[in-house]
Amino acid sequence: MTLDLDRLQLERCAFFLDVDGTLIDIAASPQEVVIPPDLVQLLHQLQNRTQGALALVSGRSVDDLRQLLPHLDVIIAGEHGAEIWRPGETPQNLGAAPIPHELTEALEKITHDFDGVVLERKPRGRAIHFRAIPTQEYAVRDAVALAVKPFAQRFEVVPGKMVAEVRTIGIDKGQAIAKLMQDPTFKGRLPVFAGDDVTDEAGFLIVRAHGGAVIRVGGAPRADLDRHFETPAELRGWLSRCVTERAPA
Numbered sequence: 001m002t003l004d005l006d007r008l009q010l011e012r013c014a015f016f017l018d019v020d021g022t023l024i025d026i027a028a029s030p031q032e033v034v035i036p037p038d039l040v041q042l043l044h045q046l047q048n049r050t051q052g053a054l055a056l057v058s059g060r061s062v063d064d065l066r067q068l069l070p071h072l073d074v075i076i077a078g079e080h081g082a083e084i085w086r087p088g089e090t091p092q093n094l095g096a097a098p099i100p101h102e103l104t105e106a107l108e109k110i111t112h113d114f115d116g117v118v119l120e121r122k123p124r125g126r127a128i129h130f131r132a133i134p135t136q137e138y139a140v141r142d143a144v145a146l147a148v149k150p151f152a153q154r155f156e157v158v159p160g161k162m163v164a165e166v167r168t169i170g171i172d173k174g175q176a177i178a179k180l181m182q183d184p185t186f187k188g189r190l191p192v193f194a195g196d197d198v199t200d201e202a203g204f205l206i207v208r209a210h211g212g213a214v215i216r217v218g219g220a221p222r223a224d225l226d227r228h229f230e231t232p233a234e235l236r237g238w239l240s241r242c243v244t245e246r247a248p249a
């Protein structure tokens with residue numbers, strides 16, 4: 001059964017929002033994304049209306065997101081939930097293992113074998129981007145799988161949009177959301193999660209398990225979604241209407 005998102009009471013909700021492809025448009029490279037001018041204000045409004053029960057849940061690292069959104073002061077679950085940062089604190093590692101040097105070397109080699117592949121080194125993971133050579137997608141994904149194979153007891157490869165993400169086994173957005181739902185700020189609220197990609201599915205599962213609402217941006221509409229938006233701009237428009245039109249009685 002899906003929830004009627006137009007009847008949500010923000011004061012009883014907890015929002016978990018993915019970033020790339022959900023709040024902001026996908027760009028040619030991670031550094032080229034454009035942050036909409038009103039995004040930070042919108043997120044702070046949502047944070048106020050939910051008494052702080054708002055977290056960004058992203059594949060990007062906490063440091064990366066804080067640079068991208070320097071004036072934003074909200075909780076961040078970074079690197080697919082490998083780390084959680086609360087404003088004023090240092091990020092908490094939720095169990096990510098250090099990436100072995102040999103694994104990074106093996107991934108680095110792929111950037112030499114395929115012109116156009118870029119290795120993103122995150123504090124707790126690696127991402128191999130091949131957006132510049134889409135026709136080589138399967139060859140690159142195979143090469144990444146092979147590189148990670150000797151480390152398969154601790155690390156796995158997860159697919160994303162024109163990217164292969166290498167992360168510690170057991171880390172996913174679902175476990176980060178489950179942990180945040182134990183926080184007094186989030187506990188007892190109805191979780192609402194918006195995402196756009198394969199790596200968001202673990203978050204969708206946990207949110208459903210808590211009786212919450214699942215929103216997907218892009219892709220095809222699905223029967224199991226509570227709401228589907230075509231673009232990040234549509235999602236931001238809906239969030240904006242939520243915070244302005246649904247003021248508390």
Ligand SMILES: O=P(O)(O)OC[C@H]1O[C@H](O[C@H]2O[C@H](CO)[C@@H](O)[C@H](O)[C@H]2O)[C@H](O)[C@@H](O)[C@@H]1O
Nearest residue numbers: 019020026027028029030058059060161162163
């Ligand atoms: O979980 P998200 O917030 O959606 O982050 C997922 C990954 O986003 C970034 O890569 C993706 O977006 C780039 C900018 O639009 C695009 O160029 C790239 O092809 C996408 O894969 C980021 O670089 C990754 O670290 C995140 O895991």
